[in-house]
Amino acid sequence: MADTVEETKTEIDLAVPWNVVVHNDPVNLMSYVTMVFQKVFGYSKEKAEHHMLEVHHKGRSIVWTGAREQAELYVQQLHGYLLLATLERTQ
Amino acid sequence: MVIRRSRDDFIQIEEIEPVHGELLRQLPSYCDPTGDPKAEERLFSRPADPSEGQINRDWEEFVRPELRHLFLSARRIVEEDLQQLDDVSGSQEQLFIPLAHVDAWLNTLNQARLVLAARYDFSEAELSGHEDPETFLQRDVALLQINFYAVIQEHIIDVIQSN
Numbered sequence: 001m002a003d004t005v006e007e008t009k010t011e012i013d014l015a016v017p018w019n020v021v022v023h024n025d026p027v028n029l030m031s032y033v034t035m036v037f038q039k040v041f042g043y044s045k046e047k048a049e050h051h052m053l054e055v056h057h058k059g060r061s062i063v064w065t066g067a068r069e070q071a072e073l074y075v076q077q078l079h080g081y082l083l084l085a086t087l088e089r090t091q
Numbered sequence: 092m093v094i095r096r097s098r099d100d101f102i103q104i105e106e107i108e109p110v111h112g113e114l115l116r117q118l119p120s121y122c123d124p125t126g127d128p129k130a131e132e133r134l135f136s137r138p139a140d141p142s143e144g145q146i147n148r149d150w151e152e153f154v155r156p157e158l159r160h161l162f163l164s165a166r167r168i169v170e171e172d173l174q175q176l177d178d179v180s181g182s183q184e185q186l187f188i189p190l191a192h193v194d195a196w197l198n199t200l201n202q203a204r205l206v207l208a209a210r211y212d213f214s215e216a217e218l219s220g221h222e223d224p225e226t227f228l229q230r231d232v233a234l235l236q237i238n239f240y241a242v243i244q245e246h247i248i249d250v251i252q253s254n
Contacts, residue, residue: 027208032201079135079138081201
């Protein structure tokens with residue numbers, strides 16, 4: 001019974017979309033953050049700048065939402081560029 | 092100091108004043124967060140809220156060593172490029188950075204800036220002030236270094252994006 005509960009929880013974890021959130025950091029340059037968003041997500045300069053400015057003015061921006069595995073990969077890439085990024089469950 | 096695209100696959104930093112050359116030589120040495128929990132925490136930040144225990148534990152075990160390796164590799168590339176400065180005598184030096192090394196440079200400049208900012212606990216106002224310090228205590232010099240490395244980062248980004 002316990003196994004069934006655990007399996008169901010894991011299935012829910014994988015099914016629920018996750019947000020990739022980037023948090024404000026006074027050290028990272030605006031131009032650098034924009035460049036990283038373009039490289040990691042393939043965003044246009046306009047979209048990348050939009051998220052960068054959201055981070056700058058609001059303290060955080062949800063830069064991507066989707067499957068947990070891909071979200072983890074994105075967070076890892078963002079940490080590789082030394083951005084403050086986290087995974088968050090949606091809802 | 093002038094930073095521009097040179098030949099086909101290089102960024103050239105030329106007219107490097109001795110003081111700037113020294114700051115560049117020192118760059119990799121400021122990237123090591125060892126013994127400084129705040130700097131260590133900033134370079135290797137948590138990937139999720141503390142309530143996501145399993146994600147954070149897996150990250151610590153599997154991802155953090157990869158990130159440490161990535162940061163160290165970037166520093167080594169920069170250290171090798173910086174050896175050019177040791178070979179040139181005179182008051183002004185120059186440095187050629189292969190375009191293939193640009194990511195390593197941007198990463199290393201960022202490592203140094205983040206470690207210095209965490210170590211000296213600079214506020215956002217201090218970091219965005221761009222004012223010359225009135226004193227030359229170690230903390231004031233660290234702020235100058237952070238801003239100097241930012242200028243290099245900004246120029247490298249400008250150069251690669253304008254081509």
